[in-house]
Amino acid sequence: MTMTISPGSGVRSLKDRLLGRPLPLPGEPRAVVRLHDVTKTYPNGRTALRDVDLAIPEGDFVFLVGPSGAGKSTLIKLLIRDELPSHGSVFVDGLDVARLPRREVPKLRRRIGIVFQDFKLLPRKTVRENVAFALEVTGTPGRRIRPAVDRVLALVGLTNQADQLPSQLSGGEQQRTAIARALVHDPRLIIADEPTGNLDPLIAWEIIQLLLRINELGVTVLMATHNAEVVTALRRRVVALEEGRIVRDEPRGAYHHDD
Amino acid sequence: MLRFLAFSLRRAWQGFWRNALMSLAATATMTLMLVLLAGFWILQAGLLAGLEFVEQKVEVVADLRDDAPAAEIDALRRRLLAEPGVRSVDYVSKEEALARFRERLAAQGEEDLTRYLDENPLRASLEVKLADPRVAGEITDRLRNERIVESVIDIENLVDRVLTVTNILRMAGAVVLVVVGLIVLFIVVNTIRLAVLARADEIEIMRLVGASDAFIRWPFVFEGAFVGLLGSLVTLGLLGLAAEPIGRFLFDFFRILPLQLGSLARDVAIVVLAAGLGLGTVGSWISVRTYLLR
Incomplete structure (x- = not known):
C-alpha cells in the first residue's frame, strides 16, 4: 500500500504513481501544481529546498508534512511567488511562476486561495467586508461583489455571522472567514498553511471537513500541517519534506512514515 | 478607471479616519514642518530683498x-x-x-x-x-x-567686495533653505512611513489576494496627498492669522527694501501647498514602495 522512498528518488516514484492513475487525456495529466528540479537557496546561504519535483493534478487533496524548517513554507512561498526559485521551474495552473513578469503576479494570486494559521483578517472589517475586500482590491465591479460574497459565506456556513467583526467570532469562525475570502475568486487551488494550528482539535476537524468539501467541489487543496491525527486518519496523499527534500510521497499516507 | 479612482479615494478616506490618531499625528507633523518651511522662505525672501537693496546702492x-x-x-x-x-x-x-x-x-x-x-x-x-x-x-x-x-x-574693487558678500549670503540662504527642506522631507516621509507601517497587514492581505500594485499604492498615495493638503491648509490658516503681525514686522524692519508683500504671500501660499501635496504624495509613494518591491 505505502511506498518507501529514499531522498532524491522523488521524481521516479511520482511518475510511477501518476502513471498508475486513470488519465483524463492521453499524455500528461493536467497538473495544477508542477515543480521540476526546484532548488531554493536564500541570500544568507541557507538552502531551503533541494531538487524538488512535485506534481499535483487537478482535484487532488495533498497534505504537506515535515518538521519545522523542512521547507514547507518556502515551497508555499514559491507557489504564490513570494520567493523565486534559485533553480528549476514552478508551474501553477499553467503559469510559469518563476518567469512571470511582476505585473502578472496578481493574476497568479487570484487563481490561488491562501489560508494561514493566523487567519490574517482585517480586525475593523466585518466578515462580509473582509471577504468582499478580496474582490474590491482586485477591481471587481460592485454589483458582482455582493452575490459572490453571499455564495461563499453560505458555503462556509457563516451567513448568520456576516455582519460581525472578527473579534466577535470564535477561532473556527475566523478561519472559515479566511477560507471564504480564499474562495471568493473561484481559485483553482487552495493553499492552507497550518490552517488548524491555532484551533482546538474539534474545531480543527470542522475546518478539515470544510476543506474536504471544497475539494469535492473540484478545487485542488494543498495543506501544510503538523496535525498528525488528521493526516493519519484521512489517508489522503501525503508529501513529506525533510531538510528541503521530498522524502515521501504516498497516495494514502500517514503523518509519520508507516513501519 | 473610474471605479479604480472611486475605490482609491474611498479607501484613502477610510484609511485616514480608521487610523485617525496616526493620521492626525501625520497631519500635525506636516503642519509643523510646513510652518517651519514657510518661516524660512519668508526669511529668505527678506534676505534676498536686503541684498538687492545693497546692490542697488552701487x-x-x-x-x-x-x-x-x-x-x-x-x-x-x-x-x-x-x-x-x-x-x-x-x-x-x-x-x-x-x-x-x-x-x-x-x-x-x-x-x-x-x-x-x-x-x-x-x-x-x-x-x-x-x-x-x-x-x-x-x-x-x-x-x-x-x-x-x-x-x-x-569703484570696481568696492563692487567686487559687495558682490562677494551678497553672493555668499545668497548662497548661505539657499543652502539653509535646502537643508530645512531636506529635514522637512525626512521627517514627513518618516511619519508617513510609520502610518503605512501600522497598516502593513492590510498591504500584505491585499498582495495575497491578488491586488495589483496600483490598487495597493494609490489609496495610500491619495491618503498621503490628503494629509499634505490638510497640513497645507492648516498651515496657511495659521499664517493667515499671523499675516498682520508678520506684515507689520517686515514693514518696520524692511521698510526700505524692495519687498512686495503681495507677491511674497502668493509665493508662500504656493510653496506651502506644493510642498504639502508633494511631500504627502512622495512620502506615501516611497513608503508603500518598500512593500511592493518584494
Whole structure:
C-alpha cells in the first residue's frame, strides 16, 4: 500500500504513481501544481529546498508534512511567488511562476486561495467586508461583489455571522472567514498553511471537513500541517519534506512514515 | 478607471479616519514642518530683498568737464540709459554738487568753508545707478572713453567686495533653505512611513489576494496627498492669522527694501501647498514602495 522512498528518488516514484492513475487525456495529466528540479537557496546561504519535483493534478487533496524548517513554507512561498526559485521551474495552473513578469503576479494570486494559521483578517472589517475586500482590491465591479460574497459565506456556513467583526467570532469562525475570502475568486487551488494550528482539535476537524468539501467541489487543496491525527486518519496523499527534500510521497499516507 | 479612482479615494478616506490618531499625528507633523518651511522662505525672501537693496546702492559717478555742452551730456545720458543693467542716470549740475557738499558739511557740524571760494570748484556729474552691479566695470570703462568725461571714480574693487558678500549670503540662504527642506522631507516621509507601517497587514492581505500594485499604492498615495493638503491648509490658516503681525514686522524692519508683500504671500501660499501635496504624495509613494518591491 505505502511506498518507501529514499531522498532524491522523488521524481521516479511520482511518475510511477501518476502513471498508475486513470488519465483524463492521453499524455500528461493536467497538473495544477508542477515543480521540476526546484532548488531554493536564500541570500544568507541557507538552502531551503533541494531538487524538488512535485506534481499535483487537478482535484487532488495533498497534505504537506515535515518538521519545522523542512521547507514547507518556502515551497508555499514559491507557489504564490513570494520567493523565486534559485533553480528549476514552478508551474501553477499553467503559469510559469518563476518567469512571470511582476505585473502578472496578481493574476497568479487570484487563481490561488491562501489560508494561514493566523487567519490574517482585517480586525475593523466585518466578515462580509473582509471577504468582499478580496474582490474590491482586485477591481471587481460592485454589483458582482455582493452575490459572490453571499455564495461563499453560505458555503462556509457563516451567513448568520456576516455582519460581525472578527473579534466577535470564535477561532473556527475566523478561519472559515479566511477560507471564504480564499474562495471568493473561484481559485483553482487552495493553499492552507497550518490552517488548524491555532484551533482546538474539534474545531480543527470542522475546518478539515470544510476543506474536504471544497475539494469535492473540484478545487485542488494543498495543506501544510503538523496535525498528525488528521493526516493519519484521512489517508489522503501525503508529501513529506525533510531538510528541503521530498522524502515521501504516498497516495494514502500517514503523518509519520508507516513501519 | 473610474471605479479604480472611486475605490482609491474611498479607501484613502477610510484609511485616514480608521487610523485617525496616526493620521492626525501625520497631519500635525506636516503642519509643523510646513510652518517651519514657510518661516524660512519668508526669511529668505527678506534676505534676498536686503541684498538687492545693497546692490542697488552701487553707482558709477562720472565727473564731467566744465566745457561739456548740454546737448552732449544729454546724449550721453540717453545712451547710458539704453545700456542693460542701468537703472537710472541722474545729472547733477555744479550748483547741485556744491549745495550737496554744503549740506553734508552742515550735517557733520563743520564750518562752511565754501563761502570763501571765488568759484565753484566742483564738477557737474552723471550718477549712473545700476540694476545689476556686475556691469559697473564695463560702464566705468565706457565713460572714461567719453570726450566730455573728466574722470570716473574707480569703484570696481568696492563692487567686487559687495558682490562677494551678497553672493555668499545668497548662497548661505539657499543652502539653509535646502537643508530645512531636506529635514522637512525626512521627517514627513518618516511619519508617513510609520502610518503605512501600522497598516502593513492590510498591504500584505491585499498582495495575497491578488491586488495589483496600483490598487495597493494609490489609496495610500491619495491618503498621503490628503494629509499634505490638510497640513497645507492648516498651515496657511495659521499664517493667515499671523499675516498682520508678520506684515507689520517686515514693514518696520524692511521698510526700505524692495519687498512686495503681495507677491511674497502668493509665493508662500504656493510653496506651502506644493510642498504639502508633494511631500504627502512622495512620502506615501516611497513608503508603500518598500512593500511592493518584494
